[in-house]
Amino acid sequence: MICIIMQNIAFILLIIIISAIFLLPANLFMFIAHSE
Numbered sequence: 001m002i003c004i005i006m007q008n009i010a011f012i013l014l015i016i017i018i019s020a021i022f023l024l025p026a027n028l029f030m031f032i033a034h035s036e
C-alpha cells in the first residue's frame with residue numbers, strides 16, 4: 001500500500017518537473033520578447 005502511494009508521489013513529481021522544463025523556456029522567451 002505504501003509502495004503504491006510512493007509511486008504516485010514520484011509520478012506526480014515527474015509530471016511537475018517535466019512541465020517546469022517545458023514551461024520555463026516558454027516563459028523566458030515571452031519575458032525576453034516583452035523586454036524588447
